[in-house]
Amino acid sequence: MTLFSLIIALLIEQVRPLPAQQVVAGPLGRLSTLLVERFNDGRARNGQVAWLLVVIPATAVAGLAFYLLWQLHPLLAFLFNVAVLYVTMGFRQESHFFTDIHLALRMGELDRARSLLGEWRGGQYREASSSEVARLAIEQALVSAHRNVFGVVFWFIVLPGPCGAVFYRLTRYFAEDWGTRRDAEFGDFGQFARKAFEVIDFVPVRLTAASFSVMGDFEDAVFCWRTQAILWPDRASGILLASGAGAMGVRLGMPVHESGEILERPEVGVGEEADADYMQSTVGLVWRALLLCLVLLALVGIAGWVGA
Numbered sequence: 001m002t003l004f005s006l007i008i009a010l011l012i013e014q015v016r017p018l019p020a021q022q023v024v025a026g027p028l029g030r031l032s033t034l035l036v037e038r039f040n041d042g043r044a045r046n047g048q049v050a051w052l053l054v055v056i057p058a059t060a061v062a063g064l065a066f067y068l069l070w071q072l073h074p075l076l077a078f079l080f081n082v083a084v085l086y087v088t089m090g091f092r093q094e095s096h097f098f099t100d101i102h103l104a105l106r107m108g109e110l111d112r113a114r115s116l117l118g119e120w121r122g123g124q125y126r127e128a129s130s131s132e133v134a135r136l137a138i139e140q141a142l143v144s145a146h147r148n149v150f151g152v153v154f155w156f157i158v159l160p161g162p163c164g165a166v167f168y169r170l171t172r173y174f175a176e177d178w179g180t181r182r183d184a185e186f187g188d189f190g191q192f193a194r195k196a197f198e199v200i201d202f203v204p205v206r207l208t209a210a211s212f213s214v215m216g217d218f219e220d221a222v223f224c225w226r227t228q229a230i231l232w233p234d235r236a237s238g239i240l241l242a243s244g245a246g247a248m249g250v251r252l253g254m255p256v257h258e259s260g261e262i263l264e265r266p267e268v269g270v271g272e273e274a275d276a277d278y279m280q281s282t283v284g285l286v287w288r289a290l291l292l293c294l295v296l297l298a299l300v301g302i303a304g305w306v307g308a
Contacts, residue, residue, distance in 0.1 A: 001078055002157060003297050009085035010290075017092035024087060028170075032177050042187025051174055051193050059159075059167045066161030077161070084162035088169040090148040094120065094140075098279070101137045105130055105276040127257035135252050135274040138282045142244040143237050145286045146208045147172055153293060154204040168204075171197050198236070205236045209243035211289035216247020220270050231266035238268065245269025248285055250278045 018024070031054065039050040062084065070077035097120035104113035113133045114125040121140060125133065151172070155164030171193075178186075179194025213221035224246030225239060232238025232253070245252040249271035255264050272278075 003301055005081035008082050012086055013092050028173050040189040044188040044191040047189040048192035055170045059163050062166040063161050063163040081162050084165050088165040089152045094144045098137055098141045102276055102279045124259045131273045132256045134279055138274055139241055139252055141282050142240050146240055150208040151204040171200050205239055209239045211292050212243045212247045215288035215292055216285055217249055221246035224269055228268040242268040248281045250274050
């Protein structure tokens with residue numbers, strides 16, 4: 001059931017992408033605002049309480065609903081799995097930005113590519129070169145692919161029913177919404193959410209990086225992972241970018257023009273400058289890594305069936 005749920009959810013999303021802002025981000029944003037208003041006094045402990053009051057019950061409710069539906073009929077539980085995955089994964093939620101940027105660079109429309117990149121990442125890139133735009137788009141795509149797909153898939157497999165998918169999606173959301181804030185008024189409220197996601201994402205990040213390595217240039221990917229990932233400010237993102245860049249033979253990171261200034265960043269990867277061709281290679285790498293995960297899951301299922 002796990003494998004077929006994943007495949008069906010992925011196929012449905014390819015045909016009809018989820019309007020994530022309306023269905024997921026909007027309601028979660030309102031819930032997040034309510035929790036901050038009620039609990040935030042600048043202390044980390046209250047952030048922990050607010051996180052636990054939402055994430056744990058929501059995960060438990062998903063598990064209970066799956067169990068009750070299974071008792072009624074396994075088909076209902078299967079459909080519930082697919083529905084939850086469709087809402088929590090989001091393979092196409094951000095890929096349209098990547099596709100449009102790729103097309104704009106192919107057509108020589110650099111200004112349009114810069115504008116699309118700004119919409120996607122939230123900065124301004126009026127002075128960015130075509131290589132910088134391609135580089136930033138590839139970086140965003142690699143990290144997004146992990147957080148929107150591979151991380152969800154890992155926890156969906158680990159926890160029973162759709163619990164893992166709900167658990168990972170909520171944990172990621174609060175880490176991004178609370179854990180990234182550094183203003184004095186917000187205080188340490190997001191500290192627990194940030195650390196919780198680091199722990200929960202520790203294994204999935206490394207498995208995703210391993211998938212990139214296996215499906216690309218393994219030697220260069222492992223070399224970049226071991227020597228360059230530690231240089232990146234966010235260690236998890238550094239692992240994904242270094243392994244992905246090494247697997248494709250492209251250089252990422254490096255200084256870029258962002259919001260009117262030059263942002264200094266370490267270099268990761270090996271090989272040539274990023275361009276539109278490497279953006280196409282990124283799509284291929286992500287799909288091959290996803291296929292590898294599905295094949296391994298199928299083999300595990302077959303082995304369990306034969307063993308039984």
